[in-house]
Structures are given as structure tokens and as C-alpha cells.
Amino acid sequence: MVTKILHIDKYKADPGALEEAGRILRGGGLVAFPTETVYGLGGNALDPEAARKIYAAKGRPSDNPLIVHISQVSELTPLVKEIPAMAEPLIRKWWPGPMTLIFKKSGAVPDETTGGLDTVAVRMPSHPVAAALIKASGIPIAAPSANLSGRPSPTSARHVIEDMDGRIDMIIDGGECEIGLESTIIDVTGAEPELLRPGFITIEDIRALTGGGKIDPAVTAPGGDGLRPRAPGMKYRHYAPKAPLAIVEGEPEAAAEEINRLCSEAASRGQKAGVICSGAMAARIKCPLVAELGEDESPESAAPRLFAALRKMDEEGADLIYAQAYRDKGVGLAVMNRLRKAAGYNIIKVHSPLG
Numbered sequence: 001m002v003t004k005i006l007h008i009d010k011y012k013a014d015p016g017a018l019e020e021a022g023r024i025l026r027g028g029g030l031v032a033f034p035t036e037t038v039y040g041l042g043g044n045a046l047d048p049e050a051a052r053k054i055y056a057a058k059g060r061p062s063d064n065p066l067i068v069h070i071s072q073v074s075e076l077t078p079l080v081k082e083i084p085a086m087a088e089p090l091i092r093k094w095w096p097g098p099m100t101l102i103f104k105k106s107g108a109v110p111d112e113t114t115g116g117l118d119t120v121a122v123r124m125p126s127h128p129v130a131a132a133l134i135k136a137s138g139i140p141i142a143a144p145s146a147n148l149s150g151r152p153s154p155t156s157a158r159h160v161i162e163d164m165d166g167r168i169d170m171i172i173d174g175g176e177c178e179i180g181l182e183s184t185i186i187d188v189t190g191a192e193p194e195l196l197r198p199g200f201i202t203i204e205d206i207r208a209l210t211g212g213g214k215i216d217p218a219v220t221a222p223g224g225d226g227l228r229p230r231a232p233g234m235k236y237r238h239y240a241p242k243a244p245l246a247i248v249e250g251e252p253e254a255a256a257e258e259i260n261r262l263c264s265e266a267a268s269r270g271q272k273a274g275v276i277c278s279g280a281m282a283a284r285i286k287c288p289l290v291a292e293l294g295e296d297e298s299p300e301s302a303a304p305r306l307f308a309a310l311r312k313m314d315e316e317g318a319d320l321i322y323a324q325a326y327r328d329k330g331v332g333l334a335v336m337n338r339l340r341k342a343a344g345y346n347i348i349k350v351h352s353p354l355g
Contacts, residue, residue, distance in 0.1 A: 004170045005161070010034070013129040013174070015136035022136035024169045025050075030057060032146035032160045033133050034174035035125040037098050037183050037199070038153040038307070039160050040069065040143030041168065042133070045079075051112035051142055057167045060149040065115035065232060066142040067100050067183070068122045071134035078108050079120055079140060087188040089209055096126035098179055098200045102187040102231060113142050121231055123183050129174040144232055145182060146171075152239045152310040152342070155180045159311060180304030181334050185231045187216075195219060196231040198334035200303070219337055220328065222345055239342040241310045243274070243318045247336075247343050249325035250350030252297060256284035258350045259322045263287035266320050274318035276309045278302065281324050289316055293324075299332035306338060322348075 008017055015022070021031045028050050031042045041057065043050035045068040055062050070076060073091060076083065080103035083091075087101055105120035114120050125131060134141055145153040148163045157173035164171060184199030184206075192212035195203050198219055206213040216230075248255045248262075259275055263286065266273040275287045279295040291309035294301025313321050323339055325347075326332040340347075 001166055001169070003161075003165050003168055005157070005173060006170060007173045008129060010128045010174045013132040015132050018129075018133050018136040018172070021133055021170055021172060022138065025133075025137040025141060026139060028053070029170075030054060030168040031133070031170045031172065032157075032164055032168060033130055033143070033172040034127055034157070034177055035069075035130045036127045036177060037125075037179045037181060038155055038177050039146040039157065040130070040141075041146035041164065042069070042141040042143040044137075045069075045113050045140040045142035046108060046110065048110040048112040051110065054142060054144065057164065058144065058147070058149045060144065062112070063115045064144075065117055065119075065121055065230075066113050066144050067232060068109070068113065068120055069130065069134055069141045069143050070122060070124050071131050073124070075140060076122055079106055079122060080104060081106055084188050086193055086210060090186065090188070090193070090206070093209055094201055095124040096131065097124070098126070098183045099123065100183045100185045100197075100231075102185065102189060102196065104189055117230070119187075119189060119230070121185060127174070127177075129172060133172070150238060150240050152241065152307040153182060155304070155307050159307075162311075178304065180307060181338065182232070184334075187230065198337050200331060200334070202330045202333065204330060219333070220340070239307065239310065239338050240344070241313045241318070241321060241342065243313060243321050244346070245310075245321040245323060245339075245343040246346045246348050247323050247325050247339055248348045248350060252281055252324075253284070254350045255324060256281050258348065259324075260284075260286050262320075262322055262348075271319040272317060273320045273322065274313045274316060275322050275324075276306075276313070277324035289313075289318060297324075297326070299326045299330065299335040302326060302335050303331055306335060310342060
């Protein structure tokens with residue numbers, strides 16, 4: 001398959017410029033496109049065969065549900081059995097935006113799109129290209145991240161081309177993604193909102209708006225192998241670079257000292273170690289291969305750079321990777337969720353762990 005690359009200015013993303021992409025989607029083909037979070041791999045959400053093509057292109061397990069993207073709230077009603085009252089303030093506050101909600105699905109949504117679940121994940125992206133593409137196609141678009149299954153999510157068209165060239169019909173290059181982490185996923189089918197995947201919208205934000213909200217245990221710990229994932233990113237290993245990754249958890253000075261020791265040991269064995277950390281910690285690191293996640297040690301600065309840093313480790317041929325830990329607060333919960341999954345929960349604790 002020859003994959004067409006379409007370059008588009010996100011500030012001039014009208015449906016007319018995306019007419020060909022819309023035709024591909026309506027015809028059952030696949031189109032990768034930018035959102036404010038990461039690039040998505042889109043297909044017709046109401047077409048079982050299109051969903052199967054998405055799973056095949058990614059090498060994704062078919063029980064891992066897809067997220068359905070819409071361009072306006074009126075497009076939600078045909079996809080769900082009901083809109084619970086708790087969902088309404090969330091929709092008013094964060095749609096369009098980096099939030100996915102889990103509803104009981106209607107009969108219009110095929111099981112292939114939902115991974116066999118009786119629920120459907122829906123999001124309304126704020127990125128102008130994504131919104132224009134949905135309008136140009138005239139259909140809801142099912143779209144997981146546009147990477148090979150298990151690999152770091154793509155935050156630029158270059159990343160998508162690395163993984164998807166020759167596998168899909170079109171890649172829309174709309175520049176770099178601003179947020180850099182996948183959307184926050186909230187289940188609104190229970191008694192209170194439940195965070196299934198952390199993102200830019202935090203559990204603190206959810207609780208402040210709704211007065212409630214709990215966190216699924218799989219956010220911070222491995223899920224059971226026998227469990228069917230309720231949302232993308234809950235069960236299988238995700239975001240992983242090619243080399244083994246370990247998270248070094250502790251106060252910055254002690255963590256940097258341990259990372260330097262580990263890198264020195266790796267060099268003595270003839271291995272190339274890489275480090276992913278903040279600019280503040282990088283000043284203490286003696287390893288020559290470092291990917292910086294912003295100048296300070298804040299997760300807000302780390303989030304847009306994390307997946308690119310993981311891919312840099314692959315590009316530079318790292319044999320081992322060590323990553324700085326962040327606190328499980330605010331956006332830090334999302335950053336650590338991605339790092340833990342990328343590392344397969346391989347944590348090195350130095351002195352007192354971060355609280």
C-alpha cells in the first residue's frame with residue numbers, strides 16, 4: 001500500500017481541504033490525523049471492517065477498545081443509550097478538549113469498535129484539523145493512537161510515518177501535538193465519575209467540578225492479565241521503547257547519583273545507557289545520552305516531550321534507559337502512568353520514595 005502524506009496548516013483546516021481524507025474514511029479506509037493530545041489512526045467508527053483494519057494496522061489486540069471521535073455534542077446521542085447527569089458538567093467544561101467519556105453504547109456502535117464491551121468511549125477533540133476531518137467525513141471516527149501497538153504514542157507526523165507508512169491510506173501532517181499525552185478517560189456509567197486513564201485533565205479537576213471521583217487501581221498498578229480492558233491503555237504494555245526502561249524514584253539529588261552509577265556500570269559492560277529527565281536533573285547527569293523533559297522538574301513541562309524522548313532513545317540506539325520519577329499529583333499522575341507502563345513497572349527506589 002502507498003500511504004499518501006497530506007500537509008495541512010492547522011489554522012486553515014477547513015473541511016474542503018480534507019475532502020479526499022473524508023472520502024477515504026467513508027470508503028472504509030484509514031487516515032492518521034493530529035489531535036491536541038497525540039496523532040490518531042482513524043476509521044469509520046460504525047463500520048466493523050474499518051475497526052478490524054485499525055487493529056490489523058496497529059497489531060493491536062482486538063479486545064482493546066477504540067475511542068470514537070465526534071465534532072459536536074449532537075453527534076453523541078446516536079452512539080449511546082443515555083447521557084448520565086454526571087456527564088453533563090464534564091461535557092460543558094471540557095468538550096471540545098482532551099477528555100474521553102465512557103457511556104453505555106447504543107446498537108449503532110459495532111462490537112468491533114468497542115472491543116466487545118457494552119460501553120463506548122467518546123471524545124470531541126479541540127484540534128482544528130481533527131474537527132475539520134470529522135466534519136468532512138460526515139461520520140464518527142474511531143481512532144486509537146497512530147503507532148504500532150506497544151510503541152510510544154506519536155506526537156508528530158514523523159513518528160506516524162515511522163510506524164504506519166505503507167500500512168494505511170493517508171497521514172495528515174498537521175504539526176506537533178501540544179499536550180503530548182492521550183486524553184483523560186472518565187467512566188460515567190457508575191455512581192460517580194471514575195478515572196480510567198489520567199491525562200491533562202486531572203482527578204483534582206474532576207473532583208472540583210463534580211464533587212466526586214475515584215481512580216481505577218489499574219492507573220498506578222498492573223492490571224490483571226485475565227481482565228478485559230475497560231478503556232484503552234488499561235491492560236497491555238504501552239508506550240515502550242525498544243530498550244529496557246527503569247524508573248529511578250527518589251529525591252532529585254539521590255536519584256541523579258543512582259542514575260550516574262547505573263550508567264557507569266552499563267558503560268563498563270559496553271552498553272549504551274540513556275537518561276530521560278528534567279533539565280534541572282540533566283545538569284547532574286554524566287551520561288552522554290540525555291533527553292530532557294523541560295527545564296524544571298514539573299510534569300506539565302514533561303508531558304508534551306515524554307513520547308518524543310522515548311522515541312529518541314530508540315533512534316540513538318540505547319541499550320538501557322533510566323527515567324526520572326515525578327510525583328503522582330495533578331498531571332504527574334498521567335506522566336507516571338505512561339512511564340510505569342513503558343517500564344513494565346520496573347521501579348528503582350532510592351532512599352525515601354516520592355510522595
